Amino acid sequence: MNAPAAALGLSVRDIAVSFGGIHALRGVTMTAPAGKITAVIGPNGAGKTSLFNTISGFYRPDAGRVILGGTDITSTPVHARAGMGLARTFQNVALFRGLSVLENIKLGGHHLMRAHPLAAMFGAASSRREELALRAEVEDRVIDFLELDNVRHKPVEALSYGLQKRVELARGLAMRPSVLLLDEPVAGMNREETEDMARFILDVQEEWGVTVVLVEHDMGMVMDISHHVAVLNFGELIAQGTPAQVGRDPEVVKAYLGGEAQAVAA
Amino acid sequence: MTDFYVLIEFLLLGLLASGISALMALSFVLVYKGTHVVNFAAGEVMMLGAYLYYTAAVVLKLPPAAALLLALAGIALASAAIEALVLRPLAGQPTIAILMATIGMASLLHGGVEIIWGQDPLETPALLPRFPVNWGEVMIPGAAIGNFVLASLLIAALVVFFRFSRAGIAMRATASDPVTAATLGIDIRASQRMTWVLAGVTGTVAGALIVSSGSVSPALASSALGVFAVVILGGLDSVAGAILASLVVGVLESLTVGYIGGKMRDVFPYLVVLAMLIVRPYGLLGTREIERL
Numbered sequence: 001m002n003a004p005a006a007a008l009g010l011s012v013r014d015i016a017v018s019f020g021g022i023h024a025l026r027g028v029t030m031t032a033p034a035g036k037i038t039a040v041i042g043p044n045g046a047g048k049t050s051l052f053n054t055i056s057g058f059y060r061p062d063a064g065r066v067i068l069g070g071t072d073i074t075s076t077p078v079h080a081r082a083g084m085g086l087a088r089t090f091q092n093v094a095l096f097r098g099l100s101v102l103e104n105i106k107l108g109g110h111h112l113m114r115a116h117p118l119a120a121m122f123g124a125a126s127s128r129r130e131e132l133a134l135r136a137e138v139e140d141r142v143i144d145f146l147e148l149d150n151v152r153h154k155p156v157e158a159l160s161y162g163l164q165k166r167v168e169l170a171r172g173l174a175m176r177p178s179v180l181l182l183d184e185p186v187a188g189m190n191r192e193e194t195e196d197m198a199r200f201i202l203d204v205q206e207e208w209g210v211t212v213v214l215v216e217h218d219m220g221m222v223m224d225i226s227h228h229v230a231v232l233n234f235g236e237l238i239a240q241g242t243p244a245q246v247g248r249d250p251e252v253v254k255a256y257l258g259g260e261a262q263a264v265a266a
Numbered sequence: 267m268t269d270f271y272v273l274i275e276f277l278l279l280g281l282l283a284s285g286i287s288a289l290m291a292l293s294f295v296l297v298y299k300g301t302h303v304v305n306f307a308a309g310e311v312m313m314l315g316a317y318l319y320y321t322a323a324v325v326l327k328l329p330p331a332a333a334l335l336l337a338l339a340g341i342a343l344a345s346a347a348i349e350a351l352v353l354r355p356l357a358g359q360p361t362i363a364i365l366m367a368t369i370g371m372a373s374l375l376h377g378g379v380e381i382i383w384g385q386d387p388l389e390t391p392a393l394l395p396r397f398p399v400n401w402g403e404v405m406i407p408g409a410a411i412g413n414f415v416l417a418s419l420l421i422a423a424l425v426v427f428f429r430f431s432r433a434g435i436a437m438r439a440t441a442s443d444p445v446t447a448a449t450l451g452i453d454i455r456a457s458q459r460m461t462w463v464l465a466g467v468t469g470t471v472a473g474a475l476i477v478s479s480g481s482v483s484p485a486l487a488s489s490a491l492g493v494f495a496v497v498i499l500g501g502l503d504s505v506a507g508a509i510l511a512s513l514v515v516g517v518l519e520s521l522t523v524g525y526i527g528g529k530m531r532d533v534f535p536y537l538v539v540l541a542m543l544i545v546r547p548y549g550l551l552g553t554r555e556i557e558r559l
């Protein structure tokens with residue numbers, strides 16, 4: 001009934017963002033191929049989060065365009081981008097405290113309910129059925145898929161950090177996105193939690209056919225699961241390609257290890 | 267009449283009066299919870315709503331129920347306009363700037379109402395039928411019961427709306443974390459506008475019930491001052507707290523009138539509130555980390 005939306009590619013062209021005199025992004029152009037995992041990496045302050053916030057719509061870029069599957073969404077409001085297939089998670093877990101795991105996940109399906117607001121307000125039968133269908137789908141697919149079955153009625157604040165991150169991923173999936181943005185999905189996780197999350201991200205891409213774009217500091221994980229890597233430094237794109245290509249790039253080595261290390265490496 | 271019946275009568279009167287004060291408190295709490303704005307114009311919006319009811323009932327000669335509906339539609343438009351013209355441009359400004367804006371808005375509404383309707387009390391038709399109810403030696407005015415029932419129904423409807431409806435859930439998500447709510451596809455501007463509309467409607471029902479079977483005057487707005495004590499006692503951001511605190515203050519006021527004297531009515535309950543706040547500064551059910559104003 002509700003197959004995931006077809007994967008869409010995401011690209012940004014000549015994006016420039018500045019805050020006062022600080023240039024967070026200068027003319028960044030990159031593409032995340034449809035149905036693949038793309039990682040955005042770079043040292044702290046390189047502009048990764050600014051890029052994510054521009055793609056999400058929180059920042060309006062000074063110049064450049066954001067293109068989702070061929071549609072220019074540069075000036076589309078944040079909430080409307082959800083309806084176009086864009087979902088994201090946050091660096092700091094952004095779940096609604098006081099709500100259960102299931103309620104949080106159901107909020108991910110919020111934008112899919114097309115009932116008229118007035119009808120929904122009075123609990124019209126059609127919106128009720130829609131709600132039930134949504135709920136069934138959410139339970140069957142997302143919760144099973146992410147192995148959240150035994151915590152579905154627990155309040156989110158009672159869960160471990162790693163599980164909370166997984167609930168956030170589940171909520172993103174419940175939006176049935178074409179493109180899923182993951183902001184540091186394994187930050188602060190231990191080895192085991194990191195491996196679990198990496199496996200889930202791979203499964204999301206393979207089984208759900210979702211285009212995944214992630215920002216991450218864990219180089220091992222990035223190199224293991226990504227098809228495509230883009231490297232930012234001081235607001236500029238300095239390299240993009242396969243993990244192997246990027247790992248050999250002298251500019252990237254320099255950005256991460258400093259000029260002297262490059263001399264040592266050479 | 268025995269002492270026991272006197273006690274029952276004043277307890278009941280206090281309980282029944284708390285319905286309207288809970289509505290007034292909710293009109294304030296909804297806005298604080300939904301948009302983190304401390305709305306010092308809540309009393310004035312309620313007053314404007316009551317004048318709209320008066321105008322619909324007396325000037326347009328509508329039957330009371332239709333007059334109330336028209337007043338609610340009018341206040342919904344006015345609330346949406348306030349949100350769009352006053353609050354929206356100030357989004358992201360310091361709390362104190364927004365707070366001053368609501369105080370300014372209160373003055374504007376007060377002045378505007380006096381220009382249009384004047385300062386004298388205007389007689390208002392009854393919204394609910396008037397009949398005294400006698401249980402043995404206990405006598406209760408029927409309007410008090412009607413007001414309480416109507417207030418309870420509206421509060422129950424609000425609770426159901428926030429708990430189960432799509433728009434209500436969107437409003438709660440927006441209140442809790444607007445950034446995340448937006449990424450989930452929730453139109454947070456629409457949610458915040460809806461919050462102001464619901465608060466205005468709730469206040470107007472309270473205002474119409476207060477002036478019904480009496481008269482409306484600009485002094486109505488200042489009766490909302492007492493509600494600040496209720497709101498602070500319940501916790502600025504707690505719907506359940508507002509209801510509970512309304513009951514506490516309503517019963518305390520009534521017992522004060524009965525046993526200490528009418529002059530102490532506006533003093534004694536607030537001494538109790540003050541004493542309680544020394545123990546629980548965030549109110550009975552409020553969130554602990556509420557900011558200082």
